[in-house]
Amino acid sequence: xxxxxxxxxxxxxxxxxxxxxxxxxxxxxxxxxxxxxxxxxxxxxxxxxxxxxxxxxxxxxxxxxxxxxxxxxxxxxxxxxxxxxxxxxxxxxxxxxxxxxxxxxxxxxxxxxxxxxxxxxxxxxxxxxxxxxxxxxxxxxxxxxxxxxxxxxxxxxxxxxxxxxxxxxxxxxxxxxxxxxxxxxxxxxxxxxxxxxxxxxxxxxxxxxxxxxxxxxxxxxxxxxxxxxxxxxxxxxxxxxxxxxxxxxxxxxxxxxxxxxxxxxxxxxxxxxxxxxxxxxxxxxxxxxxxxxxx
Amino acid sequence: xxxxxxxxxxxxxxxxxxxxxxxxxxxxxxxxxxxxxxxxxxxxxxxxxxxxxxxxxxxxxxxxxxxxxxxxxxxxxxxxxxxxxxxxxxxxxxxxxxxxxxxxxxxxxxxxxxxxxxxxxxxxxxxxxxxxxxxxxxxxxxxxxxxxxxxxxxxxxxxxxxxxxxxxxxxxxxxxxxxxxxxxxxxxxxxxxxxxxxx
Numbered sequence: 001x002x003x004x005x006x007x008x009x010x011x012x013x014x015x016x017x018x019x020x021x022x023x024x025x026x027x028x029x030x031x032x033x034x035x036x037x038x039x040x041x042x043x044x045x046x047x048x049x050x051x052x053x054x055x056x057x058x059x060x061x062x063x064x065x066x067x068x069x070x071x072x073x074x075x076x077x078x079x080x081x082x083x084x085x086x087x088x089x090x091x092x093x094x095x096x097x098x099x100x101x102x103x104x105x106x107x108x109x110x111x112x113x114x115x116x117x118x119x120x121x122x123x124x125x126x127x128x129x130x131x132x133x134x135x136x137x138x139x140x141x142x143x144x145x146x147x148x149x150x151x152x153x154x155x156x157x158x159x160x161x162x163x164x165x166x167x168x169x170x171x172x173x174x175x176x177x178x179x180x181x182x183x184x185x186x187x188x189x190x191x192x193x194x195x196x197x198x199x200x201x202x203x204x205x206x207x208x209x210x211x212x213x214x215x216x217x218x219x220x221x222x223x224x225x226x227x228x229x230x231x232x233x234x235x236x237x238x239x240x241x242x243x244x245x246x247x248x249x250x251x252x253x254x255x256x257x258x259x260x261x262x263x264x265x266x267x268x269x270x271x272x273x274x275x276x277x278x279x280x281x282x283x284x285x286x287x288x289x290x291x292x293x294x295x
Numbered sequence: 296x297x298x299x300x301x302x303x304x305x306x307x308x309x310x311x312x313x314x315x316x317x318x319x320x321x322x323x324x325x326x327x328x329x330x331x332x333x334x335x336x337x338x339x340x341x342x343x344x345x346x347x348x349x350x351x352x353x354x355x356x357x358x359x360x361x362x363x364x365x366x367x368x369x370x371x372x373x374x375x376x377x378x379x380x381x382x383x384x385x386x387x388x389x390x391x392x393x394x395x396x397x398x399x400x401x402x403x404x405x406x407x408x409x410x411x412x413x414x415x416x417x418x419x420x421x422x423x424x425x426x427x428x429x430x431x432x433x434x435x436x437x438x439x440x441x442x443x444x445x446x447x448x449x450x451x452x453x454x455x456x457x458x459x460x461x462x463x464x465x466x467x468x469x470x471x472x473x474x475x476x477x478x479x480x481x482x483x484x485x486x487x488x489x490x491x492x493x494x
Contacts, residue, residue: 066334066335066336067335067336067351068336069335069336069351069352069353070351070352071352144311144344146311146314146315146318146343146344147307147310147311147314147343147344147345147347148343148344148347148348148349148350149343149344149346149347149348150348151307162348162349
């Protein structure tokens with residue numbers, strides 16, 4: 001089976017995106033394989049082919065990209081490689097996809113790795129991120145195609161996003177959420193309960209405004225409209241920004257978390273090391289951290 | 296008289312009809328002359344209601360909204376046809392408001408060009424707009440075209456003009472007729488009020 005060396009997305013046009021790939025040197029007959037470029041609005045799911053299968057060509061121009069007027073809209077690509085004789089299939093990359101962006105250099109990769117590690121073993125807590133749908137089938141229940149906005153609250157078809165289904169499948173990750181102030185001001189409309197805070201996250205998953213974050217205690221947040229992605233030479237290293245806690249009457253609170261009773265019972269969102277790591281014993285701490293680093 | 300769907304809101308429907316009319320107006324334009332197409336990526340202009348959720352950075356754009364509504368006071372005590380037999384009557388008046396069409400573009404000249412075109416087209420299409428939006432009347436003789444407004448504060452930092460708007464304001468009237476009778480709705484509300492206040 002062929003191995004893909006690199007999959008790259010580039011473009012200097014708003015009308016298309018070019019996808020390039022290189023094949024690792026091999027002794028296989030290259031013409032025995034066909035390549036299908038697949039695209040998705042989500043990094044990890046719902047990929048579908050955007051063109052016909054290609055043989056002996058290592059470039060594809062996608063002219064069907066939508067959302068050209070948005071700076072922040074991302075589309076993800078992956079490559080399906082099919083052996084024409086045996087029918088054997090594999091995708092590259094095996095998980096996720098690539099988007100228009102700079103290839104991280106070694107320094108950026110190391111910064112991202114250290115940041116991800118510190119979140120996983122010390123600073124962060126496990127959360128589920130539900131990426132918001134930003135394109136696709138509009139909600140038949142609440143979306144007004146003429147006015148171009150939602151006209152019904154608490155829609156359980158789109159969970160307040162305007163797109164059928166509302167959110168993609170959750171992604172488990174570690175995020176540092178700063179303890180928020182609990183603010184209960186008296187307003188002319190009644191007493192309000194407001195919580196806003198800030199977060200830090202690694203380079204994965206790539207967040208956007210409106211994404212839903214669920215904590216193990218069922219505290220649910222929406223990623224606010226101001227994000228601060230930290231990039232090193234245009235490669236994403238970590239993300240930080242603001243979160244707004246949603247009320248229990250929000251439609252997003254109806255999104256189910258599909259865990260078994262056993263999983264819920266044994267759920268531990270805080271890194272396990274923090275329950276066992278003898279922080280006053282530096283030698284033991286170094287051993288644990290070395291093991292976490294794989295040293 | 297029971298609560299109805301939000302899509303049955305009369306003013307919402309008026310806004311929708313005007314938005315559809317504007318799309319029609321610009322869908323028949325030549326390519327390169329702000330032709331509207333259902334596909335946002337190929338459309339040369341974006342047309343929607345107030346505060347759309349998917350406008351992105353698309354310009355030029357036309358947004359349709361409704362101004363404040365007030366009763367015009369066109370009947371004595373806003374009541375007509377009171378029946379002496381069962382005291383039923385029709386609550387009747389005209390609701391006066393404005394349809395505000397905002398034309399926004401990168402350049403003020405372009406925003407004004409589009410706004411002025413709409414301004415001129417309302418008159419010829421007044422019959423169909425009145426009929427389809429179920430309006431009582433459209434006062435084209437009191438329409439106004441605003442001066443150019445600078446909206447660059449919405450997109451700060453640009454060294455060149457990037458967001459200007461011109462508004463077309465069209466006074467419109469909607470007829471309101473509510474039959475107040477002895478059906479279950481009005482007595483039920485009245486009974487609730489009276490029984491609650493007696494406690």
